[in-house]
Amino acid sequence: MSAPLLSVTGAVKRFGGVQALRGVDFDLKAGEIHALLGENGAGKSTLMNLLSGVYAADEGTIEIDGKPVRFSNPREAQAAGIATIFQELDLVPTLDVASNLFLGRELMRPGGFLDAPAMRREARRRLEAIELAIDPARLVADLSIGQRQVVAIVKALSYASRMLIMDEPTAALTVGEVERLFEVMRKLATSGVGIVYISHRLEEVPEIADRVTVMRDGRVAGITEPHAPQAELVRLLVGRPLDELYPKRARCAGKALLSLRDASFRLARDSAGWQAPTGLSLDVHEGEIVGLAGIMGAGRSELLSALYGTGLSGHWEGDVAIGGRPVKLNSIRAARAAGIAFVTDDRRGSGLMLRMAVGLNLVMSVIRRISPAGLMSPRRQADAVRQSFGQFDIRPKNPDIAVGALSGGNQQKVVLAKEILGNPRLLLLDEPTRGVDVGAKGEIYTRLRQLAAQGLGVLVASSEMPELIGLCDRIVVLRQGRNVAEFIGSVDEHTVLAAANGREA
Ligand SMILES: Nc1ncnc2c1ncn2[C@@H]1O[C@H](COP(=O)(O)OP(=O)(O)OP(=O)(O)O)[C@@H](O)[C@H]1O
Ligand SMILES: [Mg+2]
Incomplete structure (x- = not known):
């Protein structure tokens, strides 16, 4: 039998006191799509980082075609035909899409000049090849997370001559986009490329994977076939069976909290591709969880960021009221004063201070609320931090890292816990469980329900249809910045999708 395309044996990786990998064996065959699953912190990204040359293993070997290899940097892994889509996308926000696609491999004209028109043409061709039209001349900074993900995918595809490693590529893609990505992956696999596919969306596994490896706590917990029952996958993943993922819906929505009537957000400057809310009417009541559905570019994220004052600059027209009183939501300060908190879909770009301790990140929003001067007793801080760790199962359980x-x-x-500690009246969530494992998701949903029962209103955008349907009391469908349909209580995925795409169900 020929050697597998890739094999990892006995991989060990420590970060200070944390042992991320405790002896992992893993292999990948040519033409195979191999799903890698596991709880948050199980070691998936660390294993991928070894294969991509980001880190060197402390122990263990990596072989390609049966020959040992050692990558001392990502370029060496790339040269060996391994392309990676990292969990935290490695795009340069200040460059446009085409420049990102060709970074380090720019197309040149004779005389050593960059051939920008050729790069844009080629970029457009590659984007269109997967039927996701994004203007190659747009700055990456102006793209939504979903669009950035598409760019990162297209970029990796062009490097992937032998292996493609995908660390949660679908976390911000909607159903239709995921379908197209899967088609591309299947084609690539047919041509002999081996694909490692990391995802927390278990329903994707039978659809795309040929084989499944489940990691737990730095080890391989099991290898199974993709059509294993989902309950079996979950048991391998979390080490125990899980209860119902979604808590019961409440039947007791209170007074109107947020009301939009024929509301439009007028941009100070026109911006193609930023779908401003347009003639939108929508309510969120106290105690209610309202979902926003829509395809990429429907304006879900734009609505949330315009409400919080973090979108592009502009102003609201039409009626915007909180608790029955008209409000001018034109800045973060105004939004906070109205009791609004926002969890963006870009945890790195906004919301977290990565070099600071977990504990400090958590208490920031509380400090802002109770004490503008930044005063809060160490004991209250410690209480708040302990509360967050308990409610959200943040791991490792160490607030100082x-x-x-x-x-x-x-x-x-951490991002979610931090905003909730600030005790808002209205919580805006954009892809709240992006990258969260199935066990922790259930805990987050339960916590949101408890808070809603105390009167919190929640407006949540998610590209995960089962999440919207399972969690929300009501789903509002957006298309081109407008509300075009609304569903109350349980509804099937197909119906919501049809409305999002502007078709009859
Ligand atoms: N650069 C680092 N420094 C210190 N610890 C790290 C570093 N990178 C990862 N770790 C730790 O290693 C462990 C494994 O993390 P890893 O990112 O591989 O998990 P994962 O399986 O990818 O989880 P997720 O599904 O949440 O992305 C975690 O405990 C994490 O805190
Ligand atoms: Mg990871």
């Missing part, structure tokens, strides 16, 4: 050293999902838990 830097947030940047946490796994992706654990960083996300």
Whole structure:
């Protein structure tokens, strides 16, 4: 039998006192799509970082075609035909899409000049090849998270001659976009490329994977076939069966908290691709969890950021009221004064101070609320931090380490915990469980329900349809910045999707 394309044997990796990998064996065959699953902090990204040349292993060997390799940097891994889509995307926000796609491999004209038109043409061709039209001339900084993910995917695809490692590539993609990505992956696999696919969306596994490896606590917990029952996957993942993922809906929505009537957000300067809210009418009541559905570019994130004053500059027209009183939501300060908190879909770009300790990150929002001068007794701070760790199961249980050293999902838990500690009346959430494992998701949903029962209103955008349907009391569908449909209580995925795409169900 021929050697597998890739094999890892006995991989060990420590970060100070934390042992991220405790002896992992893993292999990948040519033409195979191999799903890698595991709880937040299980060691998935660390293993991938060894294969991408980001870190060197403390122990263990990596072989390609049966020959030992050692990558001392990402370029060496790339040269060996390994392309990686990192969990925290490695795009340069200040450059446009085309420049990002060709970074380090720029197309040149004779005489050593950059051939910008050729790069834009080629970039457009590659983007269109996966049927996701993004203007190659746009700055990455102006793209939504979903669009950035597409750019990172297209970039990696062009490097992936032998292996493609995808660390949660679908975390901000909607159903239709995921379908297209899967088609591209299948084609690539058919041409012999081996693909490692990391995801927390278990429902994707039977659809795309040929084989599944589950990691737990720095080890391989099991290898199974992709059509194993989901309950079996969950048991391997979390080490125990899980209860119902979604808590019961409440039946007791209170007074109107946020009311928009024919509300539009007028941009100070026109910006193509930023879908401003347009003639939008929507309510969120106290105690209610309202979901926002829509395809990429429907304006879900734009609505949330315009409400919080962090979108592009502009102003609201039409009626915008909080608790029955008209408000001018034109700055973060105004939004906070109205009792609004916001968890953005970009945990790195906003919201977290990566070099600072987890504990400090957590108490920042409380300090801002109770004491503008930044005073809060150490005991109250410690209480707040303990409360967050308990409610959101942040791991490792150590408030003194830097947030940047946490796994992706654990960083996300910190962002959520931090905003909730600030005790808002209205919580705006954009992709709240992006990168969070199935066990921790359930805890987050339960916590949101408890807070809603105490009167909190929640407006949540998610590209994960099961999450919207399972969690929300009501789902509002946006298209081109407008509310075009609304569903109360349980509804099927197909119906919501059809409305989002502007079709009959
Ligand atoms: N640069 C680092 N410094 C210190 N600790 C780290 C670093 N990178 C990862 N770790 C730790 O190693 C462990 C494994 O993290 P890893 O990022 O591999 O998890 P993961 O399986 O990718 O989780 P997630 O699903 O949340 O992304 C975690 O305990 C994490 O805190
Ligand atoms: Mg990870």
